[in-house]
Structures are given as structure tokens and as C-alpha cells.
Amino acid sequence: MKEDLVLPAQRTQGPGTDGERLLEVKGLTKxxxxxxxxxxxxxxxxVQAVDGIDLTVHTGESFGLVGESGCGKSTTxxxxxxxxxxxxxxxxxxGRDISHASRKxxxxxxxxxxxxxxxxxxxLNPRQTVGSIISGPMEINGIDPQGGREKxxxxxxxxxGLNPEHYNRFPHEFSGGQxxxxxxxxxxxxxxxxxxxxxPVSALDVSIQAQVVNLLQQVQNDLGIAxxxxxxxxxxxxxxxxxxxxxxxxxxxxxGDRDSIYTRPRHPYTHALLSAVPEVSLTDEETGGRERxxxxxxxxxxxxxxxxxxxxxxxxxxxxxxxxEEPALVRISGNHEGHLTACHFPEExxxxxxxEDIVLDPALAALEEAASDDGEERA
Amino acid sequence: xxxxxxxxxxxxxxxxTEDGVVRAVDRLSFDLDRGRTLxxxxxxxxxxxxxxxxxxxxxxxxxxxxxxxxxxxxQELTTARESELEKLxxxxxxxxxxxxxxxLSPYYTxxxxxxxxxxxxxxxxxxxxxxxxxxxxxxxxxxxxRQRAKDYPHQFSGGMRQxxxxxxxxxxxxxxxxxDEPTTALDVTVQAQILDLLKDLQREFGSGIIFITHxxxxxxxxxxxxxxMYAGSAVERGTTAQVLRSPRHPYTWGLLNSMPRLDSxxxxxxxxxxxxxxxxxxxxxxxxxxxxxxxADRVAGAGRCTTERPPPATDRASACHLTxxxxxxxxxxxxxxRLG
Numbered sequence: 213m214k215e216d217l218v219l220p221a222q223r224t225q226g227p228g229t230d231g232e233r234l235l236e237v238k239g240l241t242k243x244x245x246x247x248x249x250x251x252x253x254x255x256x257x258x259v260q261a262v263d264g265i266d267l268t269v270h271t272g273e274s275f276g277l278v279g280e281s282g283c284g285k286s287t288t289x290x291x292x293x294x295x296x297x298x299x300x301x302x303x304x305x306x307g308r309d310i311s312h313a314s315r316k317x318x319x320x321x322x323x324x325x326x327x328x329x330x331x332x333x334x335x336l337n338p339r340q341t342v343g344s345i346i347s348g349p350m351e352i353n354g355i356d357p358q359g360g361r362e363k364x365x366x367x368x369x370x371x372x373g374l375n376p377e378h379y380n381r382f383p384h385e386f387s388g389g390q391x392x393x394x395x396x397x398x399x400x401x402x403x404x405x406x407x408x409x410x411x412p413v414s415a416l417d418v419s420i421q422a423q424v425v426n427l428l429q430q431v432q433n434d435l436g437i438a439x440x441x442x443x444x445x446x447x448x449x450x451x452x453x454x455x456x457x458x459x460x461x462x463x464x465x466x467x468g469d470r471d472s473i474y475t476r477p478r479h480p481y482t483h484a485l486l487s488a489v490p491e492v493s494l495t496d497e498e499t500g501g502r503e504r505x506x507x508x509x510x511x512x513x514x515x516x517x518x519x520x521x522x523x524x525x526x527x528x529x530x531x532x533x534x535x536x537e538e539p540a541l542v543r544i545s546g547n548h549e550g551h552l553t554a555c556h557f558p559e560e561x562x563x564x565x566x567x568e569d570i571v572l573d574p575a576l577a578a579l580e581e582a583a584s585d586d587g588e589e590r591a
Numbered sequence: 592x593x594x595x596x597x598x599x600x601x602x603x604x605x606x607x608t609e610d611g612v613v614r615a616v617d618r619l620s621f622d623l624d625r626g627r628t629l630x631x632x633x634x635x636x637x638x639x640x641x642x643x644x645x646x647x648x649x650x651x652x653x654x655x656x657x658x659x660x661x662x663x664x665x666q667e668l669t670t671a672r673e674s675e676l677e678k679l680x681x682x683x684x685x686x687x688x689x690x691x692x693x694x695l696s697p698y699y700t701x702x703x704x705x706x707x708x709x710x711x712x713x714x715x716x717x718x719x720x721x722x723x724x725x726x727x728x729x730x731x732x733x734x735x736x737r738q739r740a741k742d743y744p745h746q747f748s749g750g751m752r753q754x755x756x757x758x759x760x761x762x763x764x765x766x767x768x769x770x771d772e773p774t775t776a777l778d779v780t781v782q783a784q785i786l787d788l789l790k791d792l793q794r795e796f797g798s799g800i801i802f803i804t805h806x807x808x809x810x811x812x813x814x815x816x817x818x819x820m821y822a823g824s825a826v827e828r829g830t831t832a833q834v835l836r837s838p839r840h841p842y843t844w845g846l847l848n849s850m851p852r853l854d855s856x857x858x859x860x861x862x863x864x865x866x867x868x869x870x871x872x873x874x875x876x877x878x879x880x881x882x883x884x885x886x887a888d889r890v891a892g893a894g895r896c897t898t899e900r901p902p903p904a905t906d907r908a909s910a911c912h913l914t915x916x917x918x919x920x921x922x923x924x925x926x927x928x929r930l931g
Contacts, residue, residue: 280778387867417634418805422849422863429860444779451851451861474853488783489853490808492835506787507780509734510748573784575732575754579791 234406234438235269235292239301240311242287246515257515261287263462264301266541269406274432274439276453276470278446278485282511283459285442289408292440293327294318305406323353326399330411332391336383342369342394343379349401368397372427389420396427400435408440413448425452446489450474455550458482461514461522464541468551476561478544478553481523486563503565508572521556528570529557594665595622596799597646597767602659604638604645613871615641617823618903619659625766628793628800630814630831632807632846634868638823639803643769645669646801647684648676663767681708685760689772691752695744702728702740705759712763727758731788750781757789761796768798774809786812807846811835818904819843822869822879827909839918840909841884844926855930862929878912886913886921 241264246257262284269275277285290296292303294310303311310321326349329335336345346368347361357364366376372393383391392412399407412428413421425448432439443449449456450470457467458481466479477483487505507526512518520538524530533556541554546561571577604616616638623629631639644650646661646668661668663684668676680686685708688694695704705727706720715723721740728736731754744752753773760768770789774782786809793800802813810817810831817834819827819842827840838844845864866883869875881887881896890896890912904910909918 280780389867417868418807418846419634419849419864420867422851422861425851426861426863446779447851447853447855450853451855451857470857484780486853488780490783490786490806490812491853492807492811492847492850506784508784510750510781511778573732573788574734575730576784576787576791579730579788579795583791583794 232271233268234271234273234306235440236304237265237267237288237292237301238304239264239266240288240291240298240303241265241300242284242291242296243299260462260514260517262291262298263517265459265462265464267457267464267467269438269440271405272432272436272438273455274441274453276449276456277440277442277459278444278449278456279459280444280485280511282461282514284462284514285444285459286410288459289327289410289440289442293325293408294321295327319353323349323355323402324404325406325408326402326404328392328395328399328407328409328412331415332388332395333383333415335395336391338383341380341382342374342386345383345394346397346401349398353402355402364401365397368400371400371431372397373423387420388416389423392416392424393427396424396431400431400437403435404437406438406440408442410442411444412441414443414445421448428452446474446486458485461511461517463522463554465523465554466552467541469548472548472551475563476548476551477563478547478551478558478561479523479555480527480529480559483559483563484526501565503563504569504571506569506571506573506576508574521554526572528572529559531557596625596664597623597801598660598662599642599646600660600662602642602645602661603657604641604650605656607654607656608872611872614874615823615871616645619820619823619825620903621818621825621828623767623799623801625799626793626797627815628802628813630810630817631801631803631820632805632810632817633820634805636822636868636871637820638871639820640771642820643686643771643801643803646767646769647680647686648673678712681759681765682712682763683765684767684769685763685765687753687756687760687768687770687773689775691749691756691776692744694756695752697744700741700743701747701755705740705755705762708759709762723762724758727762728755731755731758731761731792732784733758749777750785753777753781753785754788757785757792761792761798764796765798767801768793769801769803771803772805773802775804775806782809789813807835807850808852819846822874823871824879824910825904826880826911828904828906837919837922838909838926839915839922840904840911841886841913842880843909844922845883845885848926848929859929878910880911889913889917889921 240262242262243258243260245255246259247253248256279285291298298311302309305321343365346365350361369376374390374393413424416424441452454470456470456473457464460481466482477486484505484507487503512525518525520536521534524534539554539556541552544553544558600620602616602619606613606615619642633639645657657669702721702724705724709715709723710720725736725740728740733739733751733754774785804810814831817831818825821842826842827834848862849864851861864883869879875882877897877899878901887896895912901910901912
């Protein structure tokens with residue numbers, strides 16, 4: 213039997229605890245087997261959902277994880293909350309390795325790491341009242357707050373901006389944004405130190421998204437909870453997170469402070485991702501300011517990812533070295549401290565427009581060439 | 592100026608449901624010219640999709656009441672017979688849907704589905720239509736189109752399926768293309784490819800496009816003109832520059848203020864619109880936005896917003912009781928500074 217996981221004594225929340233390493237992930241890997249064949253089903257391949265990622269979340273910090281669908285960001289969230297067991301690598305929470313801990317060993321930690329899910333419709337049990345949904349975590353963990361659980365639930369409802377009188381209502385009586393608030397209240401019920409929020413606002417309407425983002429920010433500031441904020445919306449991640457990691461096909465390809473990543477990106481994929489975000493320009497000048505990069509095709513399959521650098525099949529800078537040698541996630545010259553990039557041939561640290569757009573999509577390139585030829589002929 | 596390609600006048604659409612009558616679209620008027628793109632932006636339930644299903648006659652006539660005029664090239668569509676509409680669909684008017692996997696049939700090859708409208712409307716032979724389908728697939732950027740035309744939709748990735756949908760929509764060279772959230776299900780790098788592809792193809796085909804989305808960034812990128820919808824009505828209309836740079840309706844202000852941008856100040860909290868969108872079964876009295884409006888108390892005449900509906904939005908005025916001067920001052924002094 214493994215020893216029980218004993219957590220260090222609870223520290224009082226305060227500014228002094230900032231910067232302490234709350235969660236440390238090293239070489240985290242999750243491969244899902246692909247079964248096939250007849251009559252005996254064998255494992256014929258592996259989906260390399262997450263493949264050796266390192267990250268650290270400090271106490272009270274908000275860490276953003278961005279990437280497109282299939283890059284492994286949600287799997288990472290599930291591995292950290294130990295809803296899944298990793299294939300390899302370690303997850304260290306407050307100095308204890310929880311990557312292969314048993315159910316029993318995990319029990320004291322579960323209350324400290326909570327999760328907020330994407331879909332506020334499927335993540336709440338329609339047969340339970342709001343009161344029993346939010347008090348559920350307390351019941352399971354045998355926690356009896358002062359004044360009773362009902363009082364605590366009413367407090368929580370108030371914190372997330374719902375009417376405490378709605379204690380006995382059912383989820384279907386609430387709108388999407390209100391349901392997401394119930395999910396936040398449930399996550400807060402055990403006074404966690406880390407909340408993994410997996411696309412917490414992407415199912416909501418634009419005007420409601422801002423309400424929930426503000427609520428999460430308020431919760432983070434007031435209660436000093438660290439967040440792992442997983443999302444595909446780059447503007448929302450930028451708004452919410454102090455540090456940001458960009459994932460592509462199961463790897464972190466760039467990580468750093470928010471301003472470093474968004475204004476001084478080095479990895480070609482980060483450049484492509486930022487340039488693809490459609491933006492409302494509010495100034496009257498014509499925007500020639502941002503670079504324009506249009507990649508070709510979709511993300512390759514994670515069952516047989518490209519050798520070497522995984523982005524090389526869609527990259528305009530790829531050379532032979534990229535196919536044979538996997539770039540390490542390191543601080544390359546010119547980067548600020550803590551800004552790591554995994555690329556052999558990094559880009560200039562700017563997002564300003566280039567002399568020539570990078571258009572790799574063959575259909576776009578053909579149509580645009582034809583259009584510019586027309587323009588020249590007319591001129 | 593010739594007559595517009597599509598002209599919608601005072602359109603009302605309501606559904607009979609078990610709980611009562613839902614007024615999904617109310618007092619809606621707009622025009623669209625050839626070669627232009629009209630962006631319709633609004634939240635879920637604002638009536639933006641219903642409007643366009645009505646244009647194509649895709650509503651269920653058993654439960655739907657449509658009043659008003661929809662003129663396509665002078666032809667009235669609200670009273671048109673099903674057989675007349677069938678001649679238009681896929682031919683003069685085409686549609687691109689949000690989810691290409693459910694919009695394509697899993698039982699037929701992609702090539703056959705693309706060729707079908709061409710055979711039906713142009714009387715082409717199977718072989719000619721197939722050739723045309725392959726050509727269209729190549730045009731929208733499917734590599735190796737002759738081979739891939741024989742594939743089934745499940746063998747395509749999400750971005751490729753949406754490209755196939757675009758090929759199908761454009762094969763008969765439609766005058767009007769309705770794109771209902773065509774990139775919402777796609778990743779951001781693929782979305783950028785598809786949006787640019789639509790723009791470039793529009794230049795070649797000259798279609799008028801109605802582009803429906805909830806994303807202001809996408810609309811800024813795509814549209815020449817914008818119509819902002821709330822609870823079934825247009826609250827503001829104008830060119831893209833007018834609506835985004837000098838908006839004149841509190842709801843548009845709210846949308847702009849609640850959305851973080853890549854260059855906005857991260858130290859500032861977002862300013863969301865309070866409350867939730869209203870139920871169209873029992874819409875609020877007076878201005879439908881008044882329960883969520885931060886500026887209703889500035890309107891001259893107490894309680895006017897709760898009792899009197901503002902006139903529908905025109906190209907010059909938003910559907911709001913604030914005076915034109917008030918709208919300008921509030922935007923410049925209170926809204927714009929917060930946009931950073």
C-alpha cells in the first residue's frame with residue numbers, strides 16, 4: 213500500500229503566498245488506444261492526446277491554456293483534476309505526486325481542486341434542486357459548515373449573483389448564464405485552491421459571457437483561488453489570464469506572460485493563431501497594422517502526428533531539421549524571462565503587418581492572384 | 592440605382608406553440624444589393640435565423656404566420672407557391688448552414704450532393720454535373736478534387752465539409768447566398784480561411800450575401816452593411832463603419848462593451864449587459880430592450896420606454912427614444928472611452 217497523501221498544513225490566504233508553486237506538471241502524457249481488427253479487437257494505434265507537457269500554476273494565479281479543438285487542452289484539464297489517469301508523467305499538487313494516487317488517497321485533494329464545465333445544461337443534474345446540487349460536494353466530503361449546509365449554500369448563491377430564495381428550484385428554471393453561475397457556486401462550495409475551468413463561457417451568448425467572466429474574476433480576486441482557464445477564445449484568455457500556454461497537437465509550443473505571448477509571439481503557430489482572430493477595429497484608420505497569415509488545411513490527426521516539430525506540415529518556415537529533430541520548449545534569445553518557445557526557426561517578436569501576407573491555402577492563393585491580375589490589367 | 596436584389600418590408604413572423612404565440616420577427620425591413628454583404632448580428636433567439644428561413648420558405652406553414660413582403664428581384668416570396676420556391680432554392684438562392692455534418696447527407700458521396708442542384712436546375716447530364724462538381728471542389732480548395740468527390744462526408748474534416756457546402760451553394764451561381772453562422776463550429780485558423788474564401792468567391796460570382804453571426808469580429812471582417820437584431824426587431828442599421836465606429840443604440844453599445852478584444856486594456860473589468868434576453872412569448876412592453884437598458888432613465892418623458900415602442904430602425908436612426916444628440920454625446924463621452 214502506498215502511504216496516505218498528507219497535505220501540508222493549510223496556510224492562511226494572503227499576498228505572502230503568491231508565487232508558491234501550487235501545481236506542477238512534468239512530462240504529462242495521455243495516449244488513448246485505438247481498437248480495431250476482426251475477429252479479435254486489438255490495439256492498432258494510439259491517439260496521442262497529450263504528449264509530454266510541463267506547466268506550473270502558482271497560488272492565486274490564473275493560467276490560460278489555448279489551442280484549437282483536438283490539441284489536448286481539455287484532456288490536460290481532466291488529467292490535472294485526476295478524472296483520468298495519465299499514461300506517463302507526474303502531476304504534483306502542493307508537493308505531493310497525485311498522478312497515480314488511488315481514490316482514497318485523492319479524497320483530501322478532491323476538495324481543493326474543483327472543475328467548472330463548458331455545458332451548463334449537461335453538467336447539472338435535472339432531477340436535483342439547486343440546493344442539493346451545491347451542497348452535494350459538502351455532503352460527499354462530510355463537511356458541516358457553521359450554521360449548517362443550507363446557510364452556506366444561500367451564501368454561495370449570493371456570491372455568484374443568484375437569489376438565495378431560489379434554493380429549491382430546479383436547473384430547468386434557469387437560463388444558460390444562471391446555470392453557469394450554479395456551476396461556479398458548486399465549484400466554490402469546498403473553498404478550493406485551484407479551479408480548472410474548461411471553456412466556461414463558450415456556450416453562452418456574448419452579453420452573458422461578460423457577466424460570467426466578471427464573476428470568475430471577482431471570485432479569483434476575492435478568494436485568491438488559482439485558475440487553470442482552458443478556452444479557444446484568445447481574447448477572453450488574454451483578458452482573464454496572467455500567464456498563457458499555447459497548445460498544438462498535444463504539445464505546449466509556447467508559454468509565457470500574457471503580454472509576451474500576445475505582443476511578442478515567436479512560434480509561427482502563435483502568429484497564425486493571433487492573426488486569424490477576427491477583430492472589430494474601432495478606429496477610423498484602415499487597418500494595415502496586423503499581419504495576415506492563412507494556413508492551409510486542418511490540424512493533422514493525433515493518431516499519427518508529424519515527426520519532429522508537429523506544426524511543420526502547416527508551417528511556412530519548415531526545413532529538413534524540423535522533420536528530424538523535435539524542438540525543445542526553451543527560452544530563445546530575445547525572449548523575456550519565463551517566455552518559452554518550441555521552435556527551430558522562430559519568428560520576429562511582433563504582430564505587425566508584413567510586407568507580404570502569408571497565404572498557404574492553395575484556393576485562397578489562386579483566387580487572390582487572379583483578382584490582383586485583374587486589377588493590374590484594369591490599371 | 593436599380594431595384595435591390597432582396598427587399599424585405601415590414602416582415603412579421605409568428606409561431607403558434609403550446610404555450611402561446613411566439614413573435615419571432617417583428618416589423619423588420621431591409622434591402623440587399625448584388626455583390627454586397629449584409630451582416631445580421633444578434634444573440635440566440637433574436638430572430639436572425641428565422642428571418643432567413645422565411646426568405647426560403649423553409650418554415651412550417653401549419654404553425655407559422657408570415658406577414659409583410661419579401662421581394663427577390665421583384666418576385667414576391669411570402670405568397671409564392673411551393674413549386675415556385677423549389678425552382679429558386681439551390682439555384683437563385685442558396686444557403687450555407689452552421690453545422691456542415693448535419694447539413695450533408697451521410698448516404699451519398701460529396702460529389703453527388705454537390706452535383707444534384709446543378710442537374711436539377713440546369714438540366715445537365717449526370718456526367719456534366721459531376722465534372723462541374725469536381726471543378727467547384729477544386730475552386731474551394733479541396734486537394735485532389737477528382738478523388739475526394741467520391742468520398743462520403745464523414746471522410747472530410749470539419750473545414751473541408753464547410754468548403755464542400757460552399758461548393759454546393761455556389762454551383763448554380765446564385766444571386767443570393769444566405770450564410771447562417773457558417774464558421775461558428777470551426778477553429779479560428781480554419782474560420783479565417785473560410786471567411787477569406789467566401790470574400791474571394793463573392794468577388795468572382797457577384798452574389799449578394801446575408802451573413803448571420805453572433806460574433807462582432809466576424810461581422811466586421813465580412814460585412815458591408817450591418818443590421819443589429821434584438822428580440823425579433825432590428826435595433827440599428829447602417830454601414831459597417833457606421834455601426835461599429837459610431838453606434839447609436841444602447842444594445843450595440845452593450846455588445847461592444849461586453850466583448851474583450853486582443854488590444855483592449857486587461858486591467859479594466861468588462862461591462863456586461865445586465866439581465867437576460869426576453870422571452871418572445873411575453874415580450875416586455877414598450878421598447879423590448881428597456882428592462883436591460885442602462886440609459887432608459889435619460890429619455891425625456893418618464894416611463895416612455897416602458898409604454899411606447901420606438902419606431903423601427905432606419906438607415907439613419909436607431910430604434911431608441913433617446914434623441915439623436917443624446918445618442919451621439921453618450922457614445923462619445925461614456926461608451927467610447929471604455930472601449931480603450
